[in-house]
Amino acid sequence: xxxxxxxxxxxxxxxxxxxxxxxxxxxxxxxxxxxxxxxGAGKTTTIKILMNLLRPSGGHAAVLGIPSSRLGxxxxxxxxxxxxxxxxxxxxxxxxxxxFCAPLYPKWDDSLCSTLVQRFDLPRRQKISSFSRGMKxxxxxxxxxxxxxRLLILDEPFSGLDPVVRDEIIEGMLEIAGxxxxxxxxxxxxxxxxxxxxxxxxxxxxxxxxxxxxxxxLQRRFREVEVTLAQPCPQPQPWPAAWLxxxxxxxxxxxxxxxxxxxxxxxxxxxxxxxxxxxxxxMSLREIFVALARExxxxxxxx
Amino acid sequence: xxPFKVTFKPGVPACEQAVYAAKKSIITGQLRPGDEFPSxxxxxxxxxxxxxxAHKVVAELTREGLLEVRPxxxxxxxxxxxxxxxxxxxxxxxxxxxLVVEAKRLSIDLEVLHExxxxxxxxxxxxxxxxxxxxxxxx
Numbered sequence: 001x002x003x004x005x006x007x008x009x010x011x012x013x014x015x016x017x018x019x020x021x022x023x024x025x026x027x028x029x030x031x032x033x034x035x036x037x038x039x040g041a042g043k044t045t046t047i048k049i050l051m052n053l054l055r056p057s058g059g060h061a062a063v064l065g066i067p068s069s070r071l072g073x074x075x076x077x078x079x080x081x082x083x084x085x086x087x088x089x090x091x092x093x094x095x096x097x098x099x100f101c102a103p104l105y106p107k108w109d110d111s112l113c114s115t116l117v118q119r120f121d122l123p124r125r126q127k128i129s130s131f132s133r134g135m136k137x138x139x140x141x142x143x144x145x146x147x148x149x150r151l152l153i154l155d156e157p158f159s160g161l162d163p164v165v166r167d168e169i170i171e172g173m174l175e176i177a178g179x180x181x182x183x184x185x186x187x188x189x190x191x192x193x194x195x196x197x198x199x200x201x202x203x204x205x206x207x208x209x210x211x212x213x214x215x216x217x218l219q220r221r222f223r224e225v226e227v228t229l230a231q232p233c234p235q236p237q238p239w240p241a242a243w244l245x246x247x248x249x250x251x252x253x254x255x256x257x258x259x260x261x262x263x264x265x266x267x268x269x270x271x272x273x274x275x276x277x278x279x280x281x282x283m284s285l286r287e288i289f290v291a292l293a294r295e296x297x298x299x300x301x302x303x
Numbered sequence: 304x305x306p307f308k309v310t311f312k313p314g315v316p317a318c319e320q321a322v323y324a325a326k327k328s329i330i331t332g333q334l335r336p337g338d339e340f341p342s343x344x345x346x347x348x349x350x351x352x353x354x355x356x357a358h359k360v361v362a363e364l365t366r367e368g369l370l371e372v373r374p375x376x377x378x379x380x381x382x383x384x385x386x387x388x389x390x391x392x393x394x395x396x397x398x399x400x401x402l403v404v405e406a407k408r409l410s411i412d413l414e415v416l417h418e419x420x421x422x423x424x425x426x427x428x429x430x431x432x433x434x435x436x437x438x439x440x441x442x
Contacts, residue, residue, distance in 0.1 A: 032353050170351050177347065177354045196317040196352045219316055284313030 001029050002065045004151050004183035005050060011058035012045050018207055019045040022059065025202045025212040027151075027185050032177075034198035034215075035187040036289070042207040043187040044084055047155050050185075051081055064151055077105055080144030080152040084159075088136055090129035094122055097143065105147035113146035116172050134165035141169055145176055154186045158193050170197060191285045203289055210292050215285075222288045223260040223280040227253040227273055236272040244295045256283070256291040305341055305349045306334050317352050321360045329369050329380055332429030340370050340378040 005027035012020040020042040027033040037043055048054040050061050052071040061068040066075045089097060094117065102108040117124060120138040122131075128139060137157060144152065152173065158166045176182065188194050202212035211218065225243075232250045239246065242259040253273070257265055260280060269278040283291075307328035309321050328334045340361070341349065347357035361378060364370040368384035406416050 030355070032355075167351060171348045174344070174348045174351075174354065177344070192313070195313060196311055196350070196356070199353045199355050216316055219314070282314035286313065 002062075003027055004029050004031075005033070005061070005063055005185055007046065007050070007059070007061045009059035010046065010049060010056050010061055012042075012049060012054060013057045020049070020056075021207045023204070023207070023209050024059075025209055027183055028200065030181060030183055031200045032184040032186065032194075032198045033200040033202065034191075034194040035185055035202050035204065036191055036194070037187075037189065037204035039189050041204045043189075043204060044155055046204070047083075047153060047185070047187060050153065051079075077107070077147065078150045080147070080149035082137075082140045082144050082154050082157055084155040086137070086140040088128050088139060090127065092128055093125050094128065094139060094142075095124045097128065097139070098146070101143050101146070107147045109146055109148060112148065112176065113142060116142045116145060116175065119172055119175070120168055134161050137161060138165065138169060138172075141172055145172060148176055150181050150183065152182075152184045152186075154184070156187055156189065158188065158190070166193065191289060195285050201285070203292065205293055210289075218285075218288060219282065221258060221260050222283050222291070223257050223265070224283050224287070225255055225257050225260075225265065225269070225278050225280045227269055227276050227278045229253065229273060229276050233273070240268060244291050256288075258291075305346070306338070309350055311350075317350075318356050318359045318363070321346075321350060321352065321356070322363050325360065325364055326367075326369060327427070329383070331427050334380045336380050336382045338380045339376075340364075340380055342377060 003026040005025075007023055007025050010020055010023040011018065023042070023046060035043055035046070045054065049056050050063050050068050052068050055069065063071060064075065064078055071079075089100075092100070098113055102110070102113075120135075120142065122135060122138055122142070128136065131139065141154075141157070157169060161169075173184065177184075186194060186198070199215055200213070201215050201218060203210045229251045235246065235248050235253075242257060244256040244258055246253065246255040248254075257280070262280075265280065266278060269276060307324050309324040311317060311320055325334075325340075334340070343354060343357045343361055346352070346360060347354045350357070361370065365372060365378070369381055370378050371381040372378050403416075
């Protein structure tokens with residue numbers, strides 16, 4: 001199956017500044033992929049390359065099987081895209097905007113458009129210039145969902161919105177989900193926004209992909225482990241490479257196991273710490289990313 | 304509105320948490336045999352979870368025999384299925400042992416543990432009353 005989005009060693013430079021370097025990832029068909037990272041990590045640059053708004057300095061990307069550099073009007077009929085600061089024609093009303101967009105998309109669905117407008121509680125005959133930020137975002141989402149795109153790309157759709165509006169937008173997105181081929185790429189700097197929504201996550205930091213994999217496998221392989229020692233002992237060597245962020249005090253050793261497996265981790269702990277008991281607790285996405293980000297920076301143990 | 308409530312905790316797969324919440328509402332009788340169970344789409348919208356996750360929730364509950372798919376009618380709550388000897392053994396040997404180990408580690412008396420179990424049992428029976436206060440007093 002062709003992935004909905006495929007990026008292969010994408011690189012982009014603004015002058016000498018490398019915004020994205022050697023970035024590779026895939027958004028599998030019918031998945032919701034959360035593209036996460038701090039502000040300025042290169043998320044928007046990557047998305048602009050995918051949408052053929054920027055040309056990469058190196059590497060290539062394909063969207064719905066089409067090389068992004070050849071993405072034209074026909075390909076775009078299957079892609080819904082809402083950019084970070086989506087501009088809307090302020091002097092139009094919502095009804096006028098819908099009438100303007102409809103003929104551009106053969107698959108435009110008037111009844112879906114009405115359903116969404118109602119769900120979002122948007123006024124149809126008021127000028128968009130009078131809309132709040134949240135209403136404008138909802139309008140942009142309606143216009144990109146009403147033609148049932150096969151791929152939806154949202155760049156920071158929730159930033160600066162209150163939780164009620166955020167929930168409304170998610171419900172709207174899910175309104176057209178689950179009907180066959182439908183994939184989403186949503187970027188965010190706030191992990192908690194998308195933790196239950198995404199089934200795949202990619203984490204980008206300083207233009208590089210730190211991790212890109214199914215959320216479940218990520219949640220399964222990361223555990224915070226605490227070992228209580230019978231007596232103080234120095235950090236054993238060699239220290240397993242998969243055990244990140246080791247902190248050792250007199251009698252307690254804590255680390256993040258990035259390849260957790262109940263039996264294997266327990267055995268390792270027994271070998272290194274003379275039969276000490278280990279307690280492993282699951283980690284939130286946020287905790288996992290903090291551990292990965294620190295690891296990148298320090299490249300090993302942080303004392 | 305869903306017939307059960309889920310307050311998601313970070314770090315635990317959403318599917319597991321939703322399955323547990325639904326199971327609990329079936330066991331306590333909030334959802335009764337024959338009651339309609341929300342569709343995948345309704346579930347995903349109400350809980351704001353991935354549709355694939357919602358699908359897995361329904362599949363898992365069906366696999367455990369708690370839901371039943373009736374063609375043309377949708378998914379309904381099934382009669383609570385009889386358990387196998389093996390399933391009962393897993394619970395009574397392995398999982399109970401785990402609980403006792405943790406209880407001993409936290410120096411909880413057998414009497415207190417016993418009362419707490421009884422309390423939860425009552426609370427989770429149809430028409431049961433809250434137990435939190437009862438346990439609270441003992442701690």
